[in-house]
Amino acid sequence: MGSPGKKAYPLRIDPALWAELQRLAANDLRSVNAEIEFLLREALARRGIKVQPAPPGGDED
Template identity: 90%
Template sequence: MASPGKKAFPLRIDPALWAELQRLAANDLRSVNAEIEFLLREALARRGIKVQPPARGADDAGDGGDPP
């Protein structure tokens, strides 16, 4: 299930590419989804487009932020 505030969509991807994404994600201690987001932001930055990453823990319930 998608995190609140994030757009979910199906992605068809070549199995060899998926395997490389899994390897990269594991090396960076990220999920494959987070790795794909990272790589997309990196590609956009190379084109001069800056997209702010979400605040850490913004999608997590009980993230240790302000009490209710």
């Protein structure tokens, strides 16, 4: 079951990239999903885009 307020999206990903994401996530004590979200926010921030987290309690489509 997904987290409330989070958009579910199926992602096809290269197995080698997945393995690196798992390694990074374990090092950072995060789930792979949380690591991907962290890396996406970091990449957007480098481009000058700051994304605010969704308010709790509402689903996004």
